[in-house]
Amino acid sequence: MELSVAKMMWLAGSVLVVPALAVFTVFHLWPGMVIKAYNWCWRQKLGLVVRYSHSGSYCFCYFTRGTPSSTSPSLLLLHGFSATKDMWLPIVNYLPRNQHLVCVDMPGHEGTSRTGAEDYSIEGQVARIHQFVQSVGLDKRPFHLVGTSMGGNVAGVYAARHPADLSSLSLICPAGLVYPTDSKFISRLRELEDKLPQEQSIPLIPTNTEELEEMLSLCCYTPLKLHRPILKGLLANRLPNNDFYKEVFMEIVGEKCRFSLQESLPLITAPLQVIWGKDDQVLDVSGTSVLQAALPRCQVEVLDNCGHSVVLERPRKAAKLILDFLPKQEVTDENSKKIS
DSSP, X not given: OHHHHHHHHHHXXXXXXXXXXXXXXXXXXXXXXXXXXXXXXHHHHTTOEEEEXXXXXXXXXXXXXXXXXXXXXXXXXXXXXXXXXXXXXXXXXXXXXXXXXXXEOOTTSTTSOXXXXXXXXXXXXXXXXXXXXXXXXXXXXXXXEEEETHHHHXXXXXXXXXXXXXXXXEEESXXXXXXXXXXXXXXXXXXXXXXXXXXXXXXXXXXXXXXXHHHHHXXXXXXXXXXXXXXXXXXXXXXXXXXXXXXXXXXXXXXXXXXXXXXXXXXXXXXXXXXXXXXXXXXXXXXXXXXXXHOTTOEEEEETTXXXXXXXXXXXHHHHHHHHHHHHHHHHHHHHHHHO
């Protein structure tokens, strides 16, 4: 009897140990796979559905939740350089389940078609996003557009080119402005300007874990204490795309795109909300003064103890600010109808 109990305990222990060893092995040998699996699980938990939309030979990958409503505009969220639609998961976590939202992979990123430089310029990305909006029917009623960093640049120019599509606009630490004060990142770019085409160490395109840690430190106010396997996993998922990232980077920092948002500001008519991390080292918070000068009625929110990665560092606050901005536009629109 004692022997049988001992065997049963050994078998039970084996049943637990084998999966644990498998997880441990996968985590250390293929950490990038574990991170992708984690994002997949998070999407499932949040009720997000990944879909594909084809427009001709071009394919857009996006996730969505909820259905369009007559009482609240849909949200379209545009991520930043070298990120994916999954970067919005922390904010989506704090948005109501019934809020219709769409997060799309920007041109060439993750599951969206990778073509060429003509699609990676800011105007090229705007054209592709407009194509996406039409392909999924978001243009049937005005929607709220949110963009961060490079996505903020694209969102602002989109608002200037397609004003009838939007009910309102949120720009989070947007690129594409003439900043009164150089950030740490911009200062570094100026040092590299003459040799960027050959430069192997672009600050936002890490090639090893040390450079990745430097990039994360540049983007976040609070240092991220990540275990080595997680860093390796993040790097493993980025490295195969580094040539693409360099192509996009060279396009958006070129003369044609560098100040795209700045040049488009006079054409933006949608109600505008600006959210910025006070301690942003990538794109200086002085950009808020540029937006306020050009669009005095814009609503500006500067977040203390926050860097460039607002979505990662202050997701609850950012989600609340966006949601609080939406009802104001609905009331304003309704009041306008009454007055007219």
